[in-house]
Amino acid sequence: MMNFIPIYSKEMNMTIISKIIMDHIQKELLIISQNKNIKGFRKGKAPLSLITKLFVKDTYKKVLYKLMNDMFYKFIYEKKINIIGQPKFYYKLYKYGYNLTFNVCYYQCHEFDIQQLNNMVIEIPDINIQEQDIKNIIKQNYIKNITWLISSNNYVISINDRVTIDIYLNNKNNLVLKNKKIVLDKENYIIQDLEIALINKKHNEEFYLNKIVLNNYPNKNILNTKQNFIIHIKKIEIKKEVYISKDIYNVNNHFTYKILYNNTIKQLELIKKKIIRNAILHNFIKIFLKNFNNITISNNTLIQLKLHKEYNEYCILTNILYQKLLLKNIKEYIIFKIFINQIIIKMNIKSNMNLILDMITEEITYVNYINHNINKKYINNIFKNKYLLQLISIHTLEYQIINNIIKNMKIKKIKFNFSNI
Template sequence: MQVSVESTSALERKMNISVPAERIESEVTKRLQQTAKRAKVSGFRPGKVPMSIIRQRYEADARQEVLGDVIQATFYEAVVAEKVNPVGQPAIEPKVFEKDKDLEYIATFEVFPEFEVQGLEGVEVERQSAEVAEADVDNMLDILRKQNTAFAEVDRAAALEDQVTINFVGSIDGEAFAGGTADNVPLVLGSGRMIPGFEEALVGCKAGETKVINPTFPEDYQNLDLAGKTAEFTVIVNKVEAPELPELNEEFFAMFGNTEGGLDGFRAEVKKNMERELKQAVQGKVKSQVMDGLLAANEIEVPSALISNEVDRLRVQAVQQFGGNVKPEQLPAELFAEQAKRRVALGLIVAQMVKQFEIKADDERVRSTIEEMAAAYQEPEQVIDWYYKNEQQLEDVRAVVLEEQVVDTVLGKAKVTDVTVTYEEAVKPAAAPEVAEEAEEASAE
C-alpha cells in the first residue's frame, strides 16, 4: 500500500492511498467462496454451484462490499502509519475503482490541532468571597414564604400583589389576534407576566367590573406582527384575591422535608443550602474567568467538523429548553456557531491542559464531590452508593473534578485578586448569553 499526505490548510489533510489489485481480488475471491457455501441456485445442491456461476451472479455485489471494507481498513492503517489524528469520518474521492487495477482513492479529513497551552501567567481572575449572614437567611425565608403564597378572596378593589382572575378579549385596529383572548386567567398584579401597562391598568378594579385598556406591545416583542402596536383589551374581573403569606410553623417546614428542630433547625438547613449555592456560584464565576483567559491566551484553529457536531447539540438543547413547534435542524446554524466554536476550543484546550500538566482526577476529591451532591437528599448514603455502582455517572463526576483541577492549575499561575462581596452579589448570575435569547425567540415563532 502506498500513502502520501498533503496539507491543504492548517487542519485539512488530503491523503492519497493506493491499494494493490492483488489485495482486492483476494478479498473478492474469499467473499465469493463464502457465498458459494450458502448460495441457492436452481439445479445445484447447496455448496456445489460452479464458481463461474457464483461470479456471474454475485461478483458485482461482492466487489462493492470489498471495496467499502478495504477503504475503511486501509484508511485506518494509513492514519496509524502516518501518525495523523483525524477528526470524524473522511470524505472519500475515488480515483481508480476498476477490476484488476490498483485501488486508488483520496481521503480528505481534518486533524486535531497540535499546540501547547501557554499564557497562564497572564490570566486575570477576580475571586469573590462572601458569607451567609443572618439577614441573608431572613431574606431567603421571606422569598420561600412568597413562593408559597396562598390567596383569599376579598371584597375590595385590587391592589398590586393581589391576584385577579380575568377574562379578556384583545384586538388591534378592530381585528382580533392570535393569543389575545382567554377566560379565567389568574394574574398576580405586578408580576410582569403581561405586556407593560396591562397589569397596572387593573389596579383599583373590583370583582364584576369590566374595563377597556390600551397597552402597547414592546418594540422587541417576539411576535413581530404585534411588536410596537397598541392593542385594545376588554377585561372582565371575575375575582380579586389578597395574598396570605404562610406562617413559619411546622406545617411550612414540612413542605421542605424538615420535620425536626423547629424554626432554628429550619434556618440551619436553609443556611446550609445557601452556603452550598454560594460556593457553586463563586466557583462558577472563577471558572468562567479562567476559561475566558485560556481562550484569549490560546487562539487555536478549531476543526469545522467538531463545530458542526456541537451546533447540532446546541440546537437540540435549545428546543428542549425553550420548546416551540420547531425541529432542531430548523434553527439557523449561525445562531449557535460562535458558542459552538467557543465550547469546542475550550474542550481542546482543557484536554491539552490535562495531557500537558499530567492531571488526573483526585479520588478523594471525587468522593467529596459525590458526598456534597448527596447531602441534598434525605438518604445521602444511598445516593453515594448509587454513584459508585454506576460507572457512567461516576465517570461524569470524575470529568467535573478533572475540570476543577484544570482550573486550580491555572489559578496557581494566574493573577488572582481576592475581593469580599455580599451574599447577594456573589450569587447573582452572569448575564444570559445572547444566543439563548435568540434561540428562545426562534423556537417561539
C-alpha cells in the first residue's frame, strides 16, 4: 500500500526588538551612502539624512525579511525542527522605530527511520590505476618535444647529449667533416665507437681515435678500413624533453616527463575519487528508494510547497556536475531531500569548504587535466557565484551524510581497472 508523506502546517509568532531593526537599517543605509551615486554629490559624499529619506522604505523591507528569516532558522536549528519547503512570513504594516511581531507559517513532515538502512549492502567500486593508464593519458593529451640547451664549458659529456665536432683524418690539415652533429644515444655510423669515445669529454677538447670507417663516412673509398682520426669538440648540447599540451588553450605550458607523470597521477586520483563518489551517491539512492518505496508525496503538496523549484535547482546542479540526473523523477527527489534535511539536523552536519573545493576540483579535472590556470579561474568563478556555490554546498552535504550512513552498512567492493571505466 502506498503511503503519502504526512505533511502538516504549523505557525508561530516571533518578535524582533526595535534596537536590532534600527541597527541593521542604519548599517544598510551607511553602505548605500558609501556606494550610491546621488545627483549633485560625489560618490559617498551625500549626507546620511538624504540617503535615509530616499532609501529607508526599501531598506527596512529588505532588513525585516532578513531578520525574520535569520531568527526563524536559528530557532528551528536550536530546536532541531525539520521543515520542508520555504517558510512564509506575515506581519502588519511596520511602524518605523518599533518592535516587529510577525507570524511564520512552515511545514513539517514524515520522520524516516535511519536504522532501516543498517546492514544493507552497498556496492562501491575499487578502481586500480595502472602504469599504462598514466602513459595513455599523457599520450592522448600531450606532444613530446625535444629541445637542446648549450652546456657550460666545464660540462662533461653524457650519453643523452648532442655534440658538434670537427673530424680530421691523420692530421689537422685534413678536415673531412666540419660541424658534424653527433647524437650520442644512437648509432651515427661514421666512425666505429665514436659515440663511446666522446663520453666524459669536455668542450674544446681534442683526442685521437684509431677506428674502422663506417657507412656514413663521406669518403667511400676507405670504408671498413682502420684510420687515424683527430676529433675536436666544438659544442655540447644537453637534451631536454618537454611535453606540450594538445589543448590550444594550454600550449604555453611545458612539462618535463617527470612533472607530467606526477601531475597525471594526481589528476587520475581525482577522477577516481569522482567516479567512486558518483557510484556511492547513485547506489545509495537506489537502496534508499527501494527501502522507502511505499512512501510518496501528493501532487497537491508538491504544488503547495513549491518543491518543484528545489527539484529544478537540483537539475541545474546535476547538469553541471554529472550531465545526468541521479533520480528518476521529482517525487523521488523530494522524498530523498526530506530524508537528507532530517539527517542534517539530527547529525548537526555543516558544509565543509574543503570538501566543496575538492568536489569542484574533481569535476573540473574530469574534463581538463593539467591546465592549472584555467582550473583556478573556474574555481574562482564558482566561488563568486553564490547561487552555484550554494547548490554545490548542498550536494556536498548530501555526500557527507551518505558517507556517515554507509558506515553502518555492509560495503561490497567491486574491482575495476581504470582503463575499463
